[in-house]
Amino acid sequence: MKNKIKLLGIIAIVAIIAACDSGTNDPCASGHTFPSWIAPSCTENGNSVRTCINCTQTDTRTTGYAALGHEGLTPGVAATCTEAGSSESGNCTRPGCGQIVTETVIPALGHQGLTPAFAATCTTAGNSQASGTCSRPGCGQVITGTVIPALFPELGHDHIGSLICKRIGCNHQYALGDLGPTGGRIFHINPTGFTVQGYSAGTGATAHLNFTDIPLIILKLHQ
Numbered sequence: 001m002k003n004k005i006k007l008l009g010i011i012a013i014v015a016i017i018a019a020c021d022s023g024t025n026d027p028c029a030s031g032h033t034f035p036s037w038i039a040p041s042c043t044e045n046g047n048s049v050r051t052c053i054n055c056t057q058t059d060t061r062t063t064g065y066a067a068l069g070h071e072g073l074t075p076g077v078a079a080t081c082t083e084a085g086s087s088e089s090g091n092c093t094r095p096g097c098g099q100i101v102t103e104t105v106i107p108a109l110g111h112q113g114l115t116p117a118f119a120a121t122c123t124t125a126g127n128s129q130a131s132g133t134c135s136r137p138g139c140g141q142v143i144t145g146t147v148i149p150a151l152f153p154e155l156g157h158d159h160i161g162s163l164i165c166k167r168i169g170c171n172h173q174y175a176l177g178d179l180g181p182t183g184g185r186i187f188h189i190n191p192t193g194f195t196v197q198g199y200s201a202g203t204g205a206t207a208h209l210n211f212t213d214i215p216l217i218i219l220k221l222h223q
């Protein structure tokens with residue numbers, strides 16, 4: 001009987017210890033324990049998510065973790081159409097960094113929106129360089145390039161029997177909408193890219209050209 005009571009007593013104590021264990025051993029019972037945030041440096045982001053050291057609960061921040069960038073550098077200079085620029089440079093003054101940032105040259109951008117170089121024809125001047133008015137905001141420079149004078153301004157094109165002008169150095173080719181040899185606009189070329197066999201003046205603002213079936217490659221041999 002005494003032994004039985006002793007045994008019951010031991011069981012009771014074990015039960016109480018077990019109950020205490022399950023009640024007090026949850027380390028997150030009174031809140032999670034998160035590690036410190038990792039601070040961002042000049043070049044590295046910090047962390048935006050951290051996990052409780054005792055369970056899998058996470059904590060998230062949406063600001064304050066992005067890399068800070070170096071501090072105290074000499075600002076860069078933007079490149080323009082004609083002048084090279086430079087990146088920021090110098091010694092970072094942020095405590096713990098002190099990195100030396102070397103200057104990088106940013107090449108000049110070149111003008112934009114110019115008309116590409118184009119060949120002269122018998123009747124119209126060409127240009128051996130891109131030309132026109134630069135469309136880059138803040139520039140607007142007018143570039144004349146190098147003008148190539150018209151090749152035969154007094155002779156005009158020789159389109160007799162040919163879709164492509166036969167004068168050496170000119171590659172003028174009739175296209176729809178051009179002013180035709182008899183005046184008026186060309187509204188019909190058939191078949192496209194073949195030689196003129198003959199043409200007839202249209203009435204009013206149109207002209208009609210008819211072509212043989214001689215391929216362009218033969219026309220080029222005539223030039």
Ligand SMILES: [Zn+2]
Pocket residue numbers: 027028031032033052053054055056057
């Ligand atoms: Zn926790």
Ligand SMILES: [Zn+2]
Pocket residue numbers: 042043069070071092093094097098099
């Ligand atoms: Zn720095």
Ligand SMILES: [Zn+2]
Pocket residue numbers: 081082110111112134135136139140141
């Ligand atoms: Zn420009």
Ligand SMILES: [Zn+2]
Pocket residue numbers: 121122123156157158165166167170171172
């Ligand atoms: Zn020509």
